[in-house]
Amino acid sequence: MNSDNSSLAAPAIVVLAAGKGTRMKSDLHKVLHPVAGRPMLEHLLANAAQLAPERTVLVAGHGREQLEAALGERATIAVQEPQLGTGHAVQQAQEALAGFEGDVLILYGDVPFVRAETMQAMIARLHEDDAPAVVVLGFEPEDPLRYGRVLAHEDGRIAMMVEYKDATEEQRACRLCNSGLMAVRAADLFDLLSKIGNDNAQGEYYLVDIVNVANLEGRTCAVIVTDDPDEVGGINSRAELAAAEGRWQQRRREQAMADGATLIAPETVFFAWDTQIGRDVTIEPNVVFGPGVSVADHVTIHAFSHLEGATLESGVAIGPYARLRPGAVLRRNSKVGNFVEIKKAVLGEGAKANHLSYLGDATIGAGANIGAGTITCNYDGYFKYKTEIGERAFIGSNSALIAPVKIGADAIVAAGSAVTRNVADGELRLVRGEQLVKPGWADRFHDAMKKKKSEG
Incomplete structure (x- = not known):
């Protein structure tokens, strides 16, 4: 025709x-x-x-x-x-x-x-x-x-x-x-x-x-x-809507594979109408694409990840259980691991955020390492603020970067720090309360509690 x-x-x-x-x-x-x-x-x-x-x-x-x-x-x-x-x-x-x-x-x-x-x-x-x-x-x-x-x-x-x-x-x-x-x-x-x-x-x-x-x-x-x-085919009910979605998804999956992507379990992958997928991309099971996602060649998307409004450059790997929200940009060979959420943030070339982090309204320089549990505190209830992390910076685990704040190139933020002021290039920033040591206190506490319980 x-x-x-x-x-x-x-x-x-x-x-x-x-x-x-x-x-x-x-x-x-x-x-x-x-x-x-x-x-x-x-x-x-x-x-x-x-x-x-x-x-x-x-x-x-x-x-x-x-x-x-x-x-x-x-x-x-x-x-x-x-x-x-x-x-x-x-x-x-x-x-x-x-x-x-x-x-x-x-x-x-x-x-x-x-x-x-x-x-x-x-x-x-x-x-x-x-x-x-x-x-x-x-x-x-x-x-x-x-x-x-x-x-x-x-x-x-x-x-x-x-x-x-x-x-x-x-x-x-x-x-x-x-x-x-x-x-x-x-x-x-x-x-x-x-x-x-x-x-x-x-x-x-x-x-x-x-x-x-x-x-x-x-x-x-x-x-x-x-x-x-x-x-x-007309769509007049929720069941017909679901059937139309199923037909659309099946065709899109077939097209993605014909274009050179590997879908491990195709029936579990869901694309959006405008999803762009490159060659030699591997998509593991249970991945969902919302609108506005562009994926370059040689990218790996591990299982149970959700992407929307995100750009992934060549060599990127994400997941499992990664969430990329609108404005997320992952530069070449960067990595996002499990239970990491990125929103309106750029992860520089070769940078890593391997697990349990939230990065929002941020720029992360090339080669930077974001430790587990790190969050950018970008919202005060009224306004959003930006965090800037320099190249090769090392952010220790369980750190809170309270925006607006800048972390310099090659700087180190010690684990458990709550950073409220800028950190200069090459600087170490350690923000922790003083550790108290009370020898024998725990033993005495346990003995007292056991005695009290036995008398009750």
Whole structure:
């Protein structure tokens, strides 16, 4: 279904998102629920953006305030109130498309993974020699379920469209189903919509009826069939959301391995929509990527690590049980060990934080060593402050660096220190209370307690 769309004018995109999404049982609008860390609507709009649409219209109803906040100026919101069917929904975009004379692509906000190539093929079919009035995207699922049917001739001309509830048993035996997606010229679209009725089982104005109206007028309508039924799978419930996530993750895992990464237990690794993975990267089991992660070549990510908004340069190793939060940057050959959390901090080339540390709002110089239990105290309840650790500095275990503070190059902070003032290059800083020694005190304490317990 490949097609060259380079010579076609920019289309308009109409996205239907007026449904109440009752099966989601959520206060969040259905199309804003995320797959791979990205709202399903954003997946769809990103693919549609490859067509450089001249106009984008989102038809909203319930929860439109959430959609307006999410989209800003990227789309015109048309309101469908009340909801009287898909044909009625598309009619609400007429004002927003006033003066537009090009092709209109009708998409659904809860069908997020339609490929740009498929969209281009639908529009290209509009411009073939027979000039169909409507192009429908069909698919052939393993189980046709309750989808509407596309009754078509062998050459792709549509004889009739029928919703499942209105179909006969003979029509339901047809396996070619209607995805709901259509391409129509703007002038044809609203003319045809003005002629449809609601004499059907639902009492609604069905978008598919524009095909039947065009056929009655002696015009041609055509179907093209996607070779991947998953791309037109709708998401209407939490279970379908989870299934879509599973399909997306499986494909992304396969792509990562095809690109040269080793996944020890692929089914336990979860990527975000924008995760970048280099070659010769090893990812152990139960690793989760949030959005905004870039991993260079020759990186090892040990088990049970969580990364978001982080950059890992070549040769880095992290985990197990590492947590990298937004703004974490690990330079070449640096190392983060188990139970280390890094947020908005740069770990210099070859630097190490091997275990049980929190490094936030910090810069750590090349070759520095961060001892176990070290924390940067970066927040006073109102403001964040920065810690700067110089090259080759050695921070002893269980130290608290109370920001704002600077530790110089080659400096040593003794274990257990609470550092509140800057440490100069090459300096030793030791901040501990005086050790008291009381010989025999513990023996006398134990004897007294044992006697008291025996008398009780």
